[in-house]
Amino acid sequence: MQTEELYSLREDFHQHPELSGLEIRTASKIVEVLKELGTTQIHTHIGGHGVIAEYVFSSEGPTILFRADIDAVAVNETQSCFYHSDNPGVSHKCGHDGHTTILLAMANLLHQFPLKKGKVLLLFQPAEETGQGARQVLEHPFFQNMHIDKAYALHNLPGFPLKAVVCREGSFTCSVISCSIQVEGKTSHAAEPEKAISPTAILLNILEKTMSWNQGEPEMQDYFRTTLIELHIGEEAYGVAAGSGVIRLTMRASTAQHLKIHTDKLEKLVKQLKENYPALRFSTEWLESFTANENQAAAVSVIKQAAIKNGLTYVETNCPFTWGEDFGLFTQHIPGAMFGLGAGEQQPALHTPTYDFPNTIIEAGAQMFYQIAVEETEKE
Numbered sequence: 001m002q003t004e005e006l007y008s009l010r011e012d013f014h015q016h017p018e019l020s021g022l023e024i025r026t027a028s029k030i031v032e033v034l035k036e037l038g039t040t041q042i043h044t045h046i047g048g049h050g051v052i053a054e055y056v057f058s059s060e061g062p063t064i065l066f067r068a069d070i071d072a073v074a075v076n077e078t079q080s081c082f083y084h085s086d087n088p089g090v091s092h093k094c095g096h097d098g099h100t101t102i103l104l105a106m107a108n109l110l111h112q113f114p115l116k117k118g119k120v121l122l123l124f125q126p127a128e129e130t131g132q133g134a135r136q137v138l139e140h141p142f143f144q145n146m147h148i149d150k151a152y153a154l155h156n157l158p159g160f161p162l163k164a165v166v167c168r169e170g171s172f173t174c175s176v177i178s179c180s181i182q183v184e185g186k187t188s189h190a191a192e193p194e195k196a197i198s199p200t201a202i203l204l205n206i207l208e209k210t211m212s213w214n215q216g217e218p219e220m221q222d223y224f225r226t227t228l229i230e231l232h233i234g235e236e237a238y239g240v241a242a243g244s245g246v247i248r249l250t251m252r253a254s255t256a257q258h259l260k261i262h263t264d265k266l267e268k269l270v271k272q273l274k275e276n277y278p279a280l281r282f283s284t285e286w287l288e289s290f291t292a293n294e295n296q297a298a299a300v301s302v303i304k305q306a307a308i309k310n311g312l313t314y315v316e317t318n319c320p321f322t323w324g325e326d327f328g329l330f331t332q333h334i335p336g337a338m339f340g341l342g343a344g345e346q347q348p349a350l351h352t353p354t355y356d357f358p359n360t361i362i363e364a365g366a367q368m369f370y371q372i373a374v375e376e377t378e379k380e
Contacts, residue, residue: 011083013097017072047136061118062149069128098357105366118377151336160342176324187243219319290324299337306371
Protein backbone atom coordinates (compact mmCIF):
# COMPACT_ATOMS: atom_id res chain seq x y z
CA MET A 1 0.00 0.00 0.00
CA GLN A 2 1.20 3.46 -0.89
CA THR A 3 1.20 6.38 1.54
CA GLU A 4 -1.96 7.95 0.11
CA GLU A 5 -3.78 4.61 0.31
CA LEU A 6 -2.94 4.39 4.02
CA TYR A 7 -4.20 7.92 4.58
CA SER A 8 -7.47 7.14 2.77
CA LEU A 9 -7.88 3.95 4.77
CA ARG A 10 -7.46 5.79 8.09
CA GLU A 11 -9.98 8.40 6.97
CA ASP A 12 -12.44 5.64 6.05
CA PHE A 13 -12.19 4.17 9.55
CA HIS A 14 -12.55 7.69 10.96
CA GLN A 15 -15.72 8.32 8.97
CA HIS A 16 -17.36 5.10 10.21
CA PRO A 17 -16.62 4.87 13.97
CA GLU A 18 -18.23 2.16 16.08
CA LEU A 19 -18.48 1.90 19.86
CA SER A 20 -17.08 -0.96 21.93
CA GLY A 21 -18.72 -4.27 21.09
CA LEU A 22 -20.33 -2.88 17.92
CA GLU A 23 -17.27 -2.90 15.60
CA ILE A 24 -19.01 -4.90 12.85
CA ARG A 25 -18.24 -2.67 9.87
CA THR A 26 -14.72 -1.98 11.18
CA ALA A 27 -13.91 -5.70 11.48
CA SER A 28 -15.32 -6.37 8.01
CA LYS A 29 -13.15 -3.63 6.51
CA ILE A 30 -10.05 -5.01 8.26
CA VAL A 31 -10.70 -8.48 6.83
CA GLU A 32 -11.29 -6.99 3.37
CA VAL A 33 -7.92 -5.19 3.43
CA LEU A 34 -6.07 -8.23 4.79
CA LYS A 35 -7.46 -10.39 1.98
CA GLU A 36 -6.47 -7.79 -0.61
CA LEU A 37 -2.92 -7.95 0.76
CA GLY A 38 -2.94 -11.74 0.35
CA THR A 39 -3.21 -12.77 4.00
CA THR A 40 -4.32 -16.40 4.11
CA GLN A 41 -4.68 -17.08 7.84
CA ILE A 42 -7.36 -14.74 9.18
CA HIS A 43 -9.27 -15.50 12.37
CA THR A 44 -12.48 -13.58 13.09
CA HIS A 45 -14.89 -13.11 16.01
CA ILE A 46 -12.06 -13.13 18.53
CA GLY A 47 -13.48 -11.84 21.81
CA GLY A 48 -16.40 -10.28 19.95
CA HIS A 49 -15.50 -8.54 16.69
CA GLY A 50 -11.74 -9.03 17.02
CA VAL A 51 -9.62 -10.12 14.06
CA ILE A 52 -6.24 -11.88 14.02
CA ALA A 53 -3.93 -12.09 11.02
CA GLU A 54 -1.47 -14.96 11.49
CA TYR A 55 1.87 -15.08 9.65
CA VAL A 56 4.06 -18.17 9.96
CA PHE A 57 7.53 -17.68 8.50
CA SER A 58 9.07 -20.88 9.89
CA SER A 59 8.55 -23.42 12.65
CA GLU A 60 11.63 -22.02 14.36
CA GLY A 61 11.71 -18.76 16.28
CA PRO A 62 9.39 -16.95 18.67
CA THR A 63 5.75 -15.96 18.33
CA ILE A 64 5.32 -12.19 18.57
CA LEU A 65 1.96 -10.45 18.95
CA PHE A 66 1.21 -6.88 17.89
CA ARG A 67 -2.08 -5.35 18.96
CA ALA A 68 -4.20 -2.40 17.79
CA ASP A 69 -7.51 -1.32 19.31
CA ILE A 70 -10.37 -0.69 16.86
CA ASP A 71 -13.29 0.84 18.80
CA ALA A 72 -14.39 4.48 18.97
CA VAL A 73 -15.61 6.73 21.80
CA ALA A 74 -18.88 8.49 22.63
CA VAL A 75 -17.67 11.99 21.76
CA ASN A 76 -19.41 14.26 19.26
CA GLU A 77 -17.03 15.43 16.54
CA THR A 78 -16.98 19.22 16.10
CA GLN A 79 -14.24 19.92 13.58
CA SER A 80 -15.09 20.12 9.90
CA CYS A 81 -13.35 17.67 7.57
CA PHE A 82 -14.40 15.69 4.51
CA TYR A 83 -14.11 12.43 6.49
CA HIS A 84 -16.26 13.70 9.39
CA SER A 85 -17.91 10.97 11.50
CA ASP A 86 -21.12 9.63 9.96
CA ASN A 87 -22.23 8.28 13.34
CA PRO A 88 -23.66 11.13 15.49
CA GLY A 89 -22.21 11.24 18.99
CA VAL A 90 -19.52 8.67 18.14
CA SER A 91 -16.02 9.41 16.84
CA HIS A 92 -12.42 8.23 16.77
CA LYS A 93 -11.19 10.74 19.36
CA CYS A 94 -8.68 8.30 20.85
CA GLY A 95 -6.98 7.56 17.55
CA HIS A 96 -7.93 3.92 17.20
CA ASP A 97 -8.59 4.60 13.51
CA GLY A 98 -4.88 5.37 13.25
CA HIS A 99 -3.81 2.40 15.39
CA THR A 100 -5.84 0.07 13.16
CA THR A 101 -4.30 1.53 10.02
CA ILE A 102 -0.80 1.19 11.48
CA LEU A 103 -1.35 -2.53 12.05
CA LEU A 104 -2.66 -2.96 8.50
CA ALA A 105 0.42 -1.12 7.26
CA MET A 106 2.46 -3.59 9.32
CA ALA A 107 0.67 -6.43 7.52
CA ASN A 108 1.66 -4.83 4.22
CA LEU A 109 5.33 -4.73 5.32
CA LEU A 110 5.22 -8.41 6.30
CA HIS A 111 3.99 -9.26 2.80
CA GLN A 112 6.61 -7.08 1.14
CA PHE A 113 9.50 -8.08 3.39
CA PRO A 114 8.87 -11.52 4.95
CA LEU A 115 10.75 -12.30 8.14
CA LYS A 116 13.42 -15.01 8.20
CA LYS A 117 11.75 -17.07 10.93
CA GLY A 118 9.17 -17.11 13.66
CA LYS A 119 5.48 -16.30 13.78
CA VAL A 120 3.70 -12.93 13.95
CA LEU A 121 0.15 -12.35 15.15
CA LEU A 122 -1.58 -9.07 14.33
CA LEU A 123 -4.48 -8.59 16.73
CA PHE A 124 -7.18 -6.04 15.91
CA GLN A 125 -8.83 -5.84 19.33
CA PRO A 126 -12.39 -4.70 20.03
CA ALA A 127 -13.80 -3.01 23.13
CA GLU A 128 -10.68 -1.39 24.56
CA GLU A 129 -12.56 1.67 25.77
CA THR A 130 -14.74 -0.35 28.16
CA GLY A 131 -11.83 -2.41 29.48
CA GLN A 132 -13.57 -5.61 28.37
CA GLY A 133 -11.87 -6.34 25.07
CA ALA A 134 -8.51 -7.64 26.26
CA ARG A 135 -10.12 -10.03 28.74
CA GLN A 136 -12.59 -11.36 26.17
CA VAL A 137 -9.81 -11.85 23.63
CA LEU A 138 -7.50 -13.65 26.07
CA GLU A 139 -10.35 -15.95 27.10
CA HIS A 140 -10.97 -16.98 23.48
CA PRO A 141 -9.89 -20.56 22.59
CA PHE A 142 -7.39 -19.20 20.05
CA PHE A 143 -5.30 -17.75 22.87
CA GLN A 144 -5.90 -20.66 25.20
CA ASN A 145 -4.05 -22.87 22.73
CA MET A 146 -1.37 -20.41 21.63
CA HIS A 147 2.00 -19.76 23.25
CA ILE A 148 3.06 -16.14 22.73
CA ASP A 149 6.62 -15.12 23.56
CA LYS A 150 6.22 -11.33 23.41
CA ALA A 151 3.38 -8.83 23.01
CA TYR A 152 3.64 -5.21 21.84
CA ALA A 153 1.24 -2.30 21.36
CA LEU A 154 1.44 1.44 20.82
CA HIS A 155 -0.73 4.46 21.57
CA ASN A 156 -0.54 7.84 19.90
CA LEU A 157 0.38 10.64 22.31
CA PRO A 158 -0.74 14.25 21.82
CA GLY A 159 1.70 16.68 23.42
CA PHE A 160 4.80 14.89 22.15
CA PRO A 161 6.71 15.68 18.93
CA LEU A 162 5.45 13.92 15.81
CA LYS A 163 6.82 10.36 15.55
CA ALA A 164 8.72 10.53 18.85
CA VAL A 165 8.84 7.10 20.51
CA VAL A 166 7.93 7.34 24.19
CA CYS A 167 8.52 4.49 26.62
CA ARG A 168 9.73 3.43 30.07
CA GLU A 169 10.37 0.27 32.05
CA GLY A 170 7.76 -0.76 34.61
CA SER A 171 4.32 0.86 34.69
CA PHE A 172 3.61 2.70 31.44
CA THR A 173 -0.04 3.44 32.23
CA CYS A 174 -1.91 3.42 35.52
CA SER A 175 -4.32 0.84 36.85
CA VAL A 176 -7.80 2.33 36.65
CA ILE A 177 -11.26 1.20 37.72
CA SER A 178 -14.68 2.83 37.89
CA CYS A 179 -17.27 2.39 40.61
CA SER A 180 -20.99 3.12 40.85
CA ILE A 181 -22.65 3.14 44.29
CA GLN A 182 -26.45 3.37 44.39
CA VAL A 183 -28.14 4.24 47.69
CA GLU A 184 -31.91 3.82 48.11
CA GLY A 185 -33.91 5.24 51.01
CA LYS A 186 -37.42 6.72 51.11
CA THR A 187 -38.91 9.96 49.83
CA SER A 188 -41.26 12.28 51.69
CA HIS A 189 -43.09 15.52 51.10
CA ALA A 190 -40.62 18.37 50.81
CA ALA A 191 -42.42 20.08 53.71
CA GLU A 192 -41.59 17.09 55.94
CA PRO A 193 -38.02 16.08 55.06
CA GLU A 194 -37.58 14.52 58.49
CA LYS A 195 -39.93 11.73 57.35
CA ALA A 196 -37.67 10.84 54.42
CA ILE A 197 -34.77 8.40 54.61
CA SER A 198 -32.24 10.46 52.72
CA PRO A 199 -29.01 9.18 51.14
CA THR A 200 -27.51 12.67 50.96
CA ALA A 201 -25.22 12.54 53.99
CA ILE A 202 -24.06 9.03 53.09
CA LEU A 203 -23.13 9.91 49.52
CA LEU A 204 -21.32 13.06 50.63
CA ASN A 205 -19.46 10.97 53.20
CA ILE A 206 -18.33 8.54 50.49
CA LEU A 207 -17.18 11.46 48.35
CA GLU A 208 -15.27 13.10 51.21
CA LYS A 209 -13.59 9.85 52.29
CA THR A 210 -12.50 8.76 48.83
CA MET A 211 -11.18 12.22 47.96
CA SER A 212 -9.17 12.26 51.19
CA TRP A 213 -7.25 9.20 49.96
CA ASN A 214 -5.73 11.17 47.05
CA GLN A 215 -1.99 11.31 47.39
CA GLY A 216 1.28 11.77 45.52
CA GLU A 217 2.11 12.66 41.96
CA PRO A 218 2.26 10.26 38.96
CA GLU A 219 6.02 9.82 39.33
CA MET A 220 5.60 8.55 42.92
CA GLN A 221 5.05 4.90 43.84
CA ASP A 222 2.15 5.80 46.14
CA TYR A 223 0.27 7.86 43.52
CA PHE A 224 -3.51 7.56 43.85
CA ARG A 225 -6.44 9.61 42.53
CA THR A 226 -10.20 9.48 42.96
CA THR A 227 -12.16 11.48 40.40
CA LEU A 228 -15.84 12.27 40.85
CA ILE A 229 -17.74 11.45 37.66
CA GLU A 230 -21.31 11.94 38.83
CA LEU A 231 -23.18 12.69 42.05
CA HIS A 232 -26.95 12.58 41.66
CA ILE A 233 -29.42 12.84 44.52
CA GLY A 234 -33.22 12.89 44.18
CA GLU A 235 -35.19 14.12 41.21
CA GLU A 236 -36.31 17.47 39.79
CA ALA A 237 -39.55 17.40 41.76
CA TYR A 238 -39.62 20.35 44.15
CA GLY A 239 -42.36 18.89 46.31
CA VAL A 240 -40.42 15.71 47.09
CA ALA A 241 -37.50 15.25 49.52
CA ALA A 242 -34.77 13.07 48.02
CA GLY A 243 -34.94 9.35 48.75
CA SER A 244 -32.29 7.92 46.46
CA GLY A 245 -29.00 8.80 44.88
CA VAL A 246 -25.89 7.55 43.12
CA ILE A 247 -22.21 8.39 43.15
CA ARG A 248 -19.91 7.39 40.32
CA LEU A 249 -16.13 7.55 40.66
CA THR A 250 -12.96 6.53 38.92
CA MET A 251 -9.96 5.40 40.94
CA ARG A 252 -6.42 5.15 39.58
CA ALA A 253 -3.01 4.21 40.94
CA SER A 254 0.50 3.62 39.64
CA THR A 255 0.24 -0.16 40.12
CA ALA A 256 -2.49 -2.78 40.31
CA GLN A 257 -1.43 -3.64 43.86
CA HIS A 258 -1.72 -0.04 45.05
CA LEU A 259 -5.13 0.35 43.41
CA LYS A 260 -6.39 -2.78 45.18
CA ILE A 261 -5.50 -1.26 48.56
CA HIS A 262 -7.93 1.57 47.86
CA THR A 263 -10.69 -0.48 46.26
CA ASP A 264 -10.60 -2.70 49.35
CA LYS A 265 -10.87 0.45 51.53
CA LEU A 266 -13.94 1.58 49.58
CA GLU A 267 -15.62 -1.81 49.91
CA LYS A 268 -14.90 -1.75 53.65
CA LEU A 269 -16.37 1.77 53.91
CA VAL A 270 -19.58 0.75 52.11
CA LYS A 271 -19.88 -2.33 54.33
CA GLN A 272 -19.61 -0.15 57.45
CA LEU A 273 -22.23 2.26 56.11
CA LYS A 274 -24.61 -0.65 55.40
CA GLU A 275 -24.24 -1.80 59.01
CA ASN A 276 -24.68 1.70 60.43
CA TYR A 277 -27.69 2.62 58.25
CA PRO A 278 -29.82 -0.52 57.85
CA ALA A 279 -32.78 1.49 56.53
CA LEU A 280 -30.81 2.31 53.39
CA ARG A 281 -30.16 -0.14 50.56
CA PHE A 282 -26.73 -0.10 48.92
CA SER A 283 -25.71 -1.44 45.52
CA THR A 284 -22.07 -1.33 44.39
CA GLU A 285 -20.91 -2.05 40.84
CA TRP A 286 -17.30 -2.11 39.63
CA LEU A 287 -16.85 -1.17 35.97
CA GLU A 288 -14.25 -0.60 33.25
CA SER A 289 -11.20 -2.13 34.88
CA PHE A 290 -7.82 -1.35 33.31
CA THR A 291 -4.72 -3.10 34.66
CA ALA A 292 -1.44 -1.16 34.60
CA ASN A 293 0.76 -1.80 31.56
CA GLU A 294 3.91 -3.33 33.05
CA ASN A 295 6.68 -2.91 30.48
CA GLN A 296 9.34 -5.61 30.57
CA ALA A 297 12.90 -4.23 30.56
CA ALA A 298 14.02 -6.45 27.68
CA ALA A 299 11.01 -5.41 25.57
CA VAL A 300 11.69 -1.72 26.28
CA SER A 301 15.28 -2.25 25.10
CA VAL A 302 13.98 -3.70 21.83
CA ILE A 303 11.66 -0.71 21.37
CA LYS A 304 14.56 1.69 21.94
CA GLN A 305 16.71 -0.14 19.38
CA ALA A 306 13.86 -0.09 16.86
CA ALA A 307 13.45 3.66 17.33
CA ILE A 308 17.17 4.25 16.80
CA LYS A 309 17.28 2.11 13.67
CA ASN A 310 14.27 4.00 12.28
CA GLY A 311 15.92 7.34 13.01
CA LEU A 312 13.19 8.33 15.46
CA THR A 313 13.60 10.35 18.64
CA TYR A 314 13.39 8.19 21.77
CA VAL A 315 11.91 9.75 24.93
CA GLU A 316 12.01 7.99 28.30
CA THR A 317 9.29 9.18 30.66
CA ASN A 318 9.85 9.34 34.41
CA CYS A 319 6.34 8.26 35.41
CA PRO A 320 3.37 6.29 34.07
CA PHE A 321 0.59 7.99 32.15
CA THR A 322 -2.45 8.43 34.38
CA TRP A 323 -4.99 7.04 31.90
CA GLY A 324 -5.86 3.36 31.64
CA GLU A 325 -5.34 1.00 28.69
CA ASP A 326 -6.50 -2.60 28.70
CA PHE A 327 -3.36 -3.87 26.96
CA GLY A 328 -2.15 -3.99 30.56
CA LEU A 329 -3.94 -7.32 30.89
CA PHE A 330 -1.67 -8.72 28.16
CA THR A 331 1.46 -7.53 29.99
CA GLN A 332 0.23 -9.26 33.16
CA HIS A 333 0.36 -12.61 31.30
CA ILE A 334 2.84 -12.14 28.46
CA PRO A 335 6.25 -10.39 28.51
CA GLY A 336 6.13 -7.27 26.39
CA ALA A 337 5.58 -3.54 26.37
CA MET A 338 3.48 -0.63 25.19
CA PHE A 339 5.06 2.51 23.80
CA GLY A 340 3.78 5.91 22.79
CA LEU A 341 4.06 7.54 19.38
CA GLY A 342 4.08 11.33 19.36
CA ALA A 343 0.99 12.85 17.70
CA GLY A 344 2.26 16.44 17.76
CA GLU A 345 2.91 18.99 20.47
CA GLN A 346 -0.08 21.11 19.41
CA GLN A 347 -2.46 18.17 18.91
CA PRO A 348 -5.61 18.49 21.08
CA ALA A 349 -5.91 15.97 23.91
CA LEU A 350 -7.37 12.49 23.46
CA HIS A 351 -11.16 12.19 23.89
CA THR A 352 -11.73 15.85 23.02
CA PRO A 353 -13.99 16.97 20.12
CA THR A 354 -11.21 18.56 18.03
CA TYR A 355 -8.61 15.78 18.28
CA ASP A 356 -7.73 14.02 15.01
CA PHE A 357 -5.11 11.31 14.51
CA PRO A 358 -2.29 12.63 12.28
CA ASN A 359 -1.87 10.60 9.09
CA THR A 360 1.83 11.45 8.99
CA ILE A 361 2.71 9.06 11.84
CA ILE A 362 1.08 5.95 10.35
CA GLU A 363 4.15 4.71 8.50
CA ALA A 364 6.45 5.44 11.45
CA GLY A 365 4.24 3.28 13.67
CA ALA A 366 4.23 0.43 11.16
CA GLN A 367 8.01 0.64 10.71
CA MET A 368 8.44 0.51 14.49
CA PHE A 369 6.34 -2.65 14.71
CA TYR A 370 8.19 -4.23 11.78
CA GLN A 371 11.62 -3.46 13.23
CA ILE A 372 10.56 -4.85 16.61
CA ALA A 373 9.51 -8.07 14.83
CA VAL A 374 12.91 -8.24 13.11
CA GLU A 375 14.76 -7.65 16.39
CA GLU A 376 12.75 -10.30 18.23
CA THR A 377 12.85 -13.02 15.57
CA GLU A 378 16.52 -12.61 14.68
CA LYS A 379 17.86 -12.81 18.23
CA GLU A 380 20.52 -15.46 18.67
